[in-house]
Amino acid sequence: MSQRIYQDAILRISEQEQRTSLESSNIIADSYRMTSFLRELLAQMKQHVLMKGFTNKAEEIEFFRKVKPQILGKLMYYNRVYRVEISCPVAEGKCRQKYYSGELQLLKHEYQDQIVNSDFFRYYRSGRTDLDHEYFELGKINFDSGLDSYVFEIDSQFSTYYDYKVASIVASELMYSHLMSKIKPDFVEVPHDKEFYWSDSKNALIELLYALHAAHSISGGRVGIRKITAVLQVLFRIKLGDIHHAFHRMKVRGGSRTAFLDRLKTSLEEYMDKEAS
Known part of the structure; x- marks a missing residue:
């Protein structure tokens, strides 16, 4: 039952994203809409977990390693897009390019400082699973390992701390792609030949x-x-x-x-x- 709920949640995200373009004309409205949608979806997942729990440890690990980080990571991403775009200079040109370049440098610094320089990042990136029972099971937070201060604010019934770390990786990589597309846009004028065109998605x-x-x-x-x-x-x-x-x-x-x-x-x-x- 829970697996179907998780799969349905990921499918709903995909369907919502299909209706989200993030093009310049509506990027603020679209990113805000996705943020609201994902915030509500995450709340629904939390309610389900608190009420139903997990069938076994394997399901619990999969949820905190894969399912929740996809939802939370994209929530963090779209929220950051909204914050970046709502503060972006309106006019096209060097001022806007400088703004996006500054945001990219900030992202790179955060990524290097908070994510890459950690044993967990190397563990996660290598595809290892032997320590998943320590990283992705509830109640296993090791405060002796020198964790970030936000660990004291998380809900220990709905977070293992490291699910947030994975979500941060997801969000950072998506944000990197977004900023790069703004700095080096792939825009090409399309000729008006009506007989030859792409008819799929x-x-x-x-x-x-x-x-x-x-x-x-x-x-x-x-x-x-x-x-x-x-x-x-x-x-x-x-x-x-x-x-x-x-x-x-x-x-x-x-x-x-x-x-x-x-x-x-x-x-x-x-x-x-x-x-x-």
């Missing part, structure tokens, strides 16, 4: 272009993701917007992370079978 094309880039299928991998994006935007008459943010959402979405590529494979195999018959 933007996320599908982004998934495809990252796959081509990862496989070094274009120019032996010597062409960067931005150049591939620019070419495909012109070719298919589409503006993809913040591809880095979309890609990070794919990495943490529920179900298959390669939904479009899976569909391509199935469609091609069905087409081959039809041609052979």
Whole structure:
């Protein structure tokens, strides 16, 4: 029962994000809307956990290592986007670029100081799980290890302390992509050829272009993701917007992370079978 609730929560985030563009014209309203949505969703998850608890330790560890950090991390991310954008200079140009560059440097400093320089970060990044019972089970907080002061403010019935650490990693990486897209936007004017255009979703094309880039299928991998994006935007008459943010959402979405590529494979195999018959 709980697993279905967790999966449904992640799916609801994905669906809400599909309706959120974070483009310049509505970025403040969209980020505020996502912050409100995620705050309410996190409150619902807390109520469920406090009322129902966990079936076993494995479920508890999965919740605090994977489920809650996705919700909390994105809540932290969208809230920061809102705070950054609402204070951003209105006019385009050097002033705005300087503002975003300053925010990026601040983020890098925080990331290096608060996240990277820790044993837990190396543990988490390595994919290890042998200490999960210490990091992601309730009531296991070790105050002797010199924890950050906010540990005294967390709800020990709904936090292991390290779920917040993972959420901070998620939020920082998403924010990095957002700021980079503002400093070096992938904007390309699209020609008006009505007979040739991309008719699937933007996320599908982004998934495809990252796959081509990862496989070094274009120019032996010597062409960067931005150049591939620019070419495909012109070719298919589409503006993809913040591809880095979309890609990070794919990495943490529920179900298959390669939904479009899976569909391509199935469609091609069905087409081959039809041609052979």
